[in-house]
Amino acid sequence: MSNASTHVDVDAVVVGAGFAGLYAIHRLRGDGLSVRGFDGATDVGGTWYWNRYPGARCDVESLDYSFSFSPELEQEWNWTERYASQPEILRYLQFVADRLDLRRDITFGTRVDAAAFDEDSVTWTVRTSSGEEVRARFLLLATGPLSVANVPSLPGQETFAGRTFHTGGWPHEPVDFTGRRVAVIGTGSSGIQVAPRIAEQADHLYVLQRTPNYTIPAHNFTWEPDALAEAKAGYRERRARAWQNAGGSPNPAPTQGTFDVDEAERRRIFEERWAVGGARWLRTFTDTTSDHAANAEAVAFVHEKIRERVRDPEVAAKLSPTTYPIGARRVCVDTGYWDTFNRGDVTLVDVREDPIEGLEPAGLRLRSGRVVEIDDLVFATGFDAMTGAVTRLDIRGRDGRQLRDEWAEGPRTALGIAVAGFPNLFLLNGPGSPSVLANMVLTSEQQVNWVADALGYVRSHGLAALEAEPAAQDAWTEHCNSLAEHSMMFEADSWYIGANIPGKPRVLMFYLGGLPAYMRACDEVAADDYRGFVKV
Ligand code: N01
Numbered sequence: 001m002s003n004a005s006t007h008v009d010v011d012a013v014v015v016g017a018g019f020a021g022l023y024a025i026h027r028l029r030g031d032g033l034s035v036r037g038f039d040g041a042t043d044v045g046g047t048w049y050w051n052r053y054p055g056a057r058c059d060v061e062s063l064d065y066s067f068s069f070s071p072e073l074e075q076e077w078n079w080t081e082r083y084a085s086q087p088e089i090l091r092y093l094q095f096v097a098d099r100l101d102l103r104r105d106i107t108f109g110t111r112v113d114a115a116a117f118d119e120d121s122v123t124w125t126v127r128t129s130s131g132e133e134v135r136a137r138f139l140l141l142a143t144g145p146l147s148v149a150n151v152p153s154l155p156g157q158e159t160f161a162g163r164t165f166h167t168g169g170w171p172h173e174p175v176d177f178t179g180r181r182v183a184v185i186g187t188g189s190s191g192i193q194v195a196p197r198i199a200e201q202a203d204h205l206y207v208l209q210r211t212p213n214y215t216i217p218a219h220n221f222t223w224e225p226d227a228l229a230e231a232k233a234g235y236r237e238r239r240a241r242a243w244q245n246a247g248g249s250p251n252p253a254p255t256q257g258t259f260d261v262d263e264a265e266r267r268r269i270f271e272e273r274w275a276v277g278g279a280r281w282l283r284t285f286t287d288t289t290s291d292h293a294a295n296a297e298a299v300a301f302v303h304e305k306i307r308e309r310v311r312d313p314e315v316a317a318k319l320s321p322t323t324y325p326i327g328a329r330r331v332c333v334d335t336g337y338w339d340t341f342n343r344g345d346v347t348l349v350d351v352r353e354d355p356i357e358g359l360e361p362a363g364l365r366l367r368s369g370r371v372v373e374i375d376d377l378v379f380a381t382g383f384d385a386m387t388g389a390v391t392r393l394d395i396r397g398r399d400g401r402q403l404r405d406e407w408a409e410g411p412r413t414a415l416g417i418a419v420a421g422f423p424n425l426f427l428l429n430g431p432g433s434p435s436v437l438a439n440m441v442l443t444s445e446q447q448v449n450w451v452a453d454a455l456g457y458v459r460s461h462g463l464a465a466l467e468a469e470p471a472a473q474d475a476w477t478e479h480c481n482s483l484a485e486h487s488m489m490f491e492a493d494s495w496y497i498g499a500n501i502p503g504k505p506r507v508l509m510f511y512l513g514g515l516p517a518y519m520r521a522c523d524e525v526a527a528d529d530y531r532g533f534v535k536v
Pocket residue numbers: 057058059060146152167185186187188189190191193208209210211330333351356380381382383436495500
């Protein structure tokens with residue numbers, strides 16, 4: 001059936017105005033489609049709009065964490081630091097929105113709440129928080145893998161007399177912690193970034209740690225104009241390398257295994273790479289995340305670094321992860337995290353040993369009866385990742401089937417992009433794609449380009465829709481699961497496997513084969529007349 005004659009308000013609705021949503025609007029518009037974008041925020045930015053906490057910055061280098069599709073944009077924008085801070089990334093996205101005139105097609109301050117597929121007209125009716133209904137042929141969810149805050153419900157929370165914050169929904173005005181006693185719950189990437197900055201201001205900071213994380217110093221720097229100009233002169237080549245890299249970064253892949261070199265040489269190489277800084281340290285050797293003995297060498301090195309840095313041996317021991325391999329959770333990248341614990345006004349509280357029981361007016365009550373008296377509480381407790389932003393929407397496909405019900409046992413997708421029973425619905429960076437395991441800006445471009453090409457195919461072939469076949473969806477999901485089985489990801493509880501949200505099914509929500517292999521799989525499907533998709 002073709003719905004070419006059916007009335008629609010727009011060709012495509014794009015939900016979310018972060019990196020993926022912005023590029024989707026640009027690309028689809030360029031292809032001649034009419035587009036409406038929606039975002040609950042008052043401006044563009046997605047993650048970088050919401051995560052305004054002090055110390056927030058990206059752990060991918062700024063030159064790489066930026067759009068690659070336009071050499072003009074690349075050359076016009078000048079990054080000031082190796083790892084850009086949140087305000088700078090937000091300014092960059094605002095610059096892109098201005099340059100490409102994207103805002104005119106986006107309705108801000110408006111969430112999409114629901115979308116229902118109509119089988120007769122082969123259209124989606126999208127309902128927003130303002131009560132508007134928009135009918136579109138295509139629905140693209142650029143809702144972000146880390147956009148729904150996880151706030152643990154602590155008994156007595158409403159009785160707490162102080163201020164509370166979540167890193168993922170930080171106020172727009174600067175928050176002053178001067179003279180205040182502050183607790184940060186959580187020591188993931190957000191907690192590890194925010195704690196040192198709050199410590200600089202607060203009267204006293206308590207860092208409440210349940211599980212220590214591996215973190216690698218960023219060794220951030222400010223770009224000198226000459227060095228930046230030189231780096232930008234090689235941008236095309238840098239991008240070409242990034243597209244060929246499993247993680248979407250231009251850095252060379254490791255070539256030797258941990259035990260290909262003797263102990264002294266291994267140490268020298270570890271040190272040399274440590275001095276470079278950043279998460280790429282994890283890829284010093286080929287086998288760190290695939291071989292336990294190799295992993296143990298990397299772990300021992302990090303432990304040693306913690307002991308070197310943190311003066312109190314007991315605190316150093318508590319900060320050292322011992323219960324899971326490095327890389328099983330996302331490695332953090334920090335600036336001054338361990339040094340923070342050498343301050344007299346910072347206390348590490350082990351809430352694995354003495355768990356948080358609840359809140360009372362004066363602060364946090366621990367199981368031992370101890371009350372951590374505070375004025376402010378910062379939740380750095382993460383997100384209902386990958387699926388949370390999709391399953392909170394009321395999305396009804398064929399026969400009124402609810403997407404959240406379809407995913408009750410864990411998400412199932414074709415290529416991480418499409419879902420059987422939901423024609424013309426496209427996920428960007430959805431479960432089953434590389435998503436945050438690669439450079440999200442490049443993955444966003446790749447996802448949008450694939451979807452835009454698919455929409456071009458639909459239109460040029462006089463079709464109404466593309467819809468994933470159940471068998472293709474099963475095959476892709478099983479492929480992702482089998483890659484996951486051979487990884488170390490299930491050896492730690494983390495948001496990667498849904499373990500941070502009570503009741504969430506434990507499945508690894510990513511494609512682990514790396515960006516180039518993923519792109520090949522997507523391209524092959526497209527080249528083979530959208531193999532595994534029903535042409536509606
Ligand atoms: O969240 P997390 P995040 N009681 O889930 C603790 C990206 N990101 O916001 O480990 C006590 O990693 C929880 O403890 P445990 C990046 O992809 C990137 O920090 O479950 N503690 C953990 O310590 C990252 O991986 C950047 O035992 C509780 C913490 O809260 C992802 O976002 C910066 C608790 C949550 O850690 C998420 O990072 C920031 C409870 N009830 C974020 N509940 C960069 O680019 C939770 N915790 C650098």
